Amino acid sequence: MMPESISLEVVTPDRRVVQETVEEVQVPGSQGYMGVLPGHAPLMTELGIGMLSYRRRGEWFFLTAIRGFAEVLAGRVIVLAERAERAEEIDVERARRAAARAEERLAHLLDPEVNWERAKAALERALVRVQVAAKAGGIHTESRPPEP
Numbered sequence: 001m002m003p004e005s006i007s008l009e010v011v012t013p014d015r016r017v018v019q020e021t022v023e024e025v026q027v028p029g030s031q032g033y034m035g036v037l038p039g040h041a042p043l044m045t046e047l048g049i050g051m052l053s054y055r056r057r058g059e060w061f062f063l064t065a066i067r068g069f070a071e072v073l074a075g076r077v078i079v080l081a082e083r084a085e086r087a088e089e090i091d092v093e094r095a096r097r098a099a100a101r102a103e104e105r106l107a108h109l110l111d112p113e114v115n116w117e118r119a120k121a122a123l124e125r126a127l128v129r130v131q132v133a134a135k136a137g138g139i140h141t142e143s144r145p146p147e148p
């Protein structure tokens, strides 16, 4: 018989961000988003910088998941993220300031002091935080997670 739920755990080096029994998870893999339903084949994937969403009792919840790994096991998803924040805990103004700083750095393309990759990653983190924060509160739908 196929399992009907997934035990989802999201941890960072500092804390456990989520531990829930859920019906579906969408993981921001480094090569794109991956959907996990109960009974998914076991696998391990690298995380990019993106939005992790999960459905619990028909409601979608959102968090940032920034680098790290996700492991899918029988009836279980374990996400070991470098950073992760639930939508409700994101400080949007802080993220906007971080985005503005990163954009300012990226505008100085030829400045040897600017670490391009670092500024680009900072901008990606900030933008995904703004995007995820806008989804705070849980969203009721039985279908796919709402588009960004």
Ligand code: ATP
Residues within 6 Å of the ligand: 083, 084, 085, 089, 090, 091, 092, 094, 095, 098, 122, 125, 126, 129
């Ligand atoms: P900032 O420049 O604002 O610190 P950053 O992208 O450099 O942004 P990180 O190094 O990714 O920050 O994160 C440091 C810590 O602060 C992590 O624990 C992360 O979860 C948390 N954090 C970063 N930005 C925010 C935010 N906007 N709201 C809530 N927590 C945040």
